Amino acid sequence: QLVAYEVKRMRAEEGNKQKILRHIKELAEKLYKNENPYPAVTMHKVQKPTEGCHLRLHQKPFPRLDEGTVQWIIDQATAKLQTAPPAVKAEKKCMVPSGPPIAAIMERNGNALVNSARRLEVVRNCISYVFENKMLEAKKLFPAVLRAMKGRAARHCLTQELNLHVQQNRAVLDHQQFDFIIRMMNCCLQDCTAMDEHGIAAALLPLVTAFCRKLSPGITQFAYSCVQEHV
Numbered sequence: 001q002l003v004a005y006e007v008k009r010m011r012a013e014e015g016n017k018q019k020i021l022r023h024i025k026e027l028a029e030k031l032y033k034n035e036n037p038y039p040a041v042t043m044h045k046v047q048k049p050t051e052g053c054h055l056r057l058h059q060k061p062f063p064r065l066d067e068g069t070v071q072w073i074i075d076q077a078t079a080k081l082q083t084a085p086p087a088v089k090a091e092k093k094c095m096v097p098s099g100p101p102i103a104a105i106m107e108r109n110g111n112a113l114v115n116s117a118r119r120l121e122v123v124r125n126c127i128s129y130v131f132e133n134k135m136l137e138a139k140k141l142f143p144a145v146l147r148a149m150k151g152r153a154a155r156h157c158l159t160q161e162l163n164l165h166v167q168q169n170r171a172v173l174d175h176q177q178f179d180f181i182i183r184m185m186n187c188c189l190q191d192c193t194a195m196d197e198h199g200i201a202a203a204l205l206p207l208v209t210a211f212c213r214k215l216s217p218g219i220t221q222f223a224y225s226c227v228q229e230h231v
Contacts, residue, residue, distance in 0.1 A: 004099030119148040127161045149187045159203035171210045178213040182226045189230040
């Protein structure tokens, strides 16, 4: 409904913070009512007797209950329940027009594509710095790279870039390089969904059996030993 009806209104509100906030409040109320259609039922709490109350003197005996009064209360409650509306609201279905094309919305918020390209550039630069042993520059970009891994495009970019370095016979790394590459791979796999299983994760499989480091003469550690716990 927002896409269909509210685009003009949102454009008119641009630059006016108060109008935008009012609009957000209205939206928030609608969303809240949608999630919480029924008001909270107040529960009557019966207080527990205090410790040692049975030792008190002059305790009043519990009054005898009148059977007729109790039955009358039960009958009243039953009658109310029978006339009460059903507990589940009938779902109202309605057709919502498709509204303006997504491109029209992207135009006013064109930063999304720019930001995406910038993220990929950051991933590429960081990997280049790692392989060129410019560790200080790589460290500066590293937090941004880990954040970028939330997006599938950045994860795909990581596999492509690492593949290029394998093809250039740069798979044997020193300890610091190995650490950086492993952390990127772990973060990439951490954010993978089931949809990425045959894409990103499959693309990483040959890479984790290629990248390695020499621990001592004759002993080599491959990357898969550090990332094999991921589902």
